[in-house]
Amino acid sequence: MERVRKFESDVQLIKYEVLREVAKLAMEGTLEEKKDDIQYVIDPGPEPRTRCCIYKEREITKERVKLAMGGDKDIKGIVEVLEVACDKCPLNRFFVTEACRGCLAHRCSEACPRGAIHHINGRAYIDQEKCIECGRCKEACPYNAIADVMRPCRRACPAGAISFDDSKKAVINYEKCIQCGACIIQCPFGAIMDKSFIVDVIELLKETKKNDDIHVYAAIAPAISSQFTYAKIEQVVCGIKKLGFHDVVEVALGADMVGLHEAKEFAETVEEKGIVTTSCCPAFVSYIKKNYPELEDKISNTVSPMIAISRLIKHIDPKAKIVFIGPCVAKKGEIMEEELKGDTDYVLTFEELAAMLDAAEIDLENCNDGELNNASYYGRIFARSGGVTEAVAHTIESKGIDTDFRPVKCDGIKECDKALKMAKVNRLNGNFIEGMACVGGCIAGPASLHHGPKDKNEVDKYGKLAIEEDINSSLRIFEVQDINLDRK
Numbered sequence: 276m277e278r279v280r281k282f283e284s285d286v287q288l289i290k291y292e293v294l295r296e297v298a299k300l301a302m303e304g305t306l307e308e309k310k311d312d313i314q315y316v317i318d319p320g321p322e323p324r325t326r327c328c329i330y331k332e333r334e335i336t337k338e339r340v341k342l343a344m345g346g347d348k349d350i351k352g353i354v355e356v357l358e359v360a361c362d363k364c365p366l367n368r369f370f371v372t373e374a375c376r377g378c379l380a381h382r383c384s385e386a387c388p389r390g391a392i393h394h395i396n397g398r399a400y401i402d403q404e405k406c407i408e409c410g411r412c413k414e415a416c417p418y419n420a421i422a423d424v425m426r427p428c429r430r431a432c433p434a435g436a437i438s439f440d441d442s443k444k445a446v447i448n449y450e451k452c453i454q455c456g457a458c459i460i461q462c463p464f465g466a467i468m469d470k471s472f473i474v475d476v477i478e479l480l481k482e483t484k485k486n487d488d489i490h491v492y493a494a495i496a497p498a499i500s501s502q503f504t505y506a507k508i509e510q511v512v513c514g515i516k517k518l519g520f521h522d523v524v525e526v527a528l529g530a531d532m533v534g535l536h537e538a539k540e541f542a543e544t545v546e547e548k549g550i551v552t553t554s555c556c557p558a559f560v561s562y563i564k565k566n567y568p569e570l571e572d573k574i575s576n577t578v579s580p581m582i583a584i585s586r587l588i589k590h591i592d593p594k595a596k597i598v599f600i601g602p603c604v605a606k607k608g609e610i611m612e613e614e615l616k617g618d619t620d621y622v623l624t625f626e627e628l629a630a631m632l633d634a635a636e637i638d639l640e641n642c643n644d645g646e647l648n649n650a651s652y653y654g655r656i657f658a659r660s661g662g663v664t665e666a667v668a669h670t671i672e673s674k675g676i677d678t679d680f681r682p683v684k685c686d687g688i689k690e691c692d693k694a695l696k697m698a699k700v701n702r703l704n705g706n707f708i709e710g711m712a713c714v715g716g717c718i719a720g721p722a723s724l725h726h727g728p729k730d731k732n733e734v735d736k737y738g739k740l741a742i743e744e745d746i747n748s749s750l751r752i753f754e755v756q757d758i759n760l761d762r763k
Contacts, residue, residue: 294630433688456604456721496601500737512645527650529584534666558712602720624722
């Protein structure tokens, strides 16, 4: 419940409050008629909580409610900018500080390609109308007297997808955006937010009460081990079932399937391709397609663990509907990809799950234990950087697959970009690239319940609690050979 949750900032708290109120009204069946009342619940006034006035706060909350209800359907991206909330960042990126010594060399103005720097009484000044934010003046200054105050969202975006319009509002270029969600975390005013399927999921769960032909399964990402720190994972499973889910299944079981399939695919295709990249992280896959299209054929054709477990469940239970729950924003985009539509029905984040549990007044600490023992150690460690590599290496060794496996583990898009650059010019010292968009892996996803440093050892501890010791053991009772694990 709210009393045991710790929020990192007002940004995270307000987002949670909006999601909770939207969920509560959706559960009651009064959302459409009462959605405009949410702004008064979140921002009762008369004094504002965080903004200049109560009226602006309420306007921002109205926009948050829209995104919590699915956002703008005409915008193809999952991440949207709340224009009314985007107004407090510095408008100009570079400015001259008091450290300027008025030197004679004038290297700053000499370096400027647009003549945007002039000198008055020896001191440098930047004409912001001419400045193109190239940063050459900062690099040239011998006193480090020019400050770079790049907006947090733009600095965080690894794909260079954020720019600013004439009114200095942030704009997302969806042709470049990889939906990693880094901008959501870094915006200190909460002006960037992801669309939510929380209302769709609640309506689906309500439908199951009237229709026995619908079984809604919650597929829980292995990153669950680092989330609900105030309750045991088994209690979280119990709480999810109380929401009305038919059953709760580990996506880590899908990871076991992927580890097996990916190892076999690697052995069969690496000689022809030269290099194979992982396909588990949709943001990484999107980054390759948008920035290194010449390497697109190197991407593994194996589906992600989310898609794998969804296909397995629907193979076993034709009445199944699947809701993936994890820390990833990009997964919301993945389920909309043409070749994957219909596999996973909806995606919820851990933030949205917490809001739903509280809206339903489910206290995890008082929940009885529930089981979550579907996967192996190797499937569970997919949640951290290096986990996919270990699973593939384990499979190659345990299955006696004859292949030359030389992995390159990339932790975050910056490392991925370096490896892809080397692969592009055939200078990569390896033949298998594991790519994770988030530094640390999925446990550091943008929709985590907390964004501090994550201890990968916690994931390993969770993995070691698995009843099944290896991938072969976890899949022994399933006819996985009947499941298509190819993207195309």
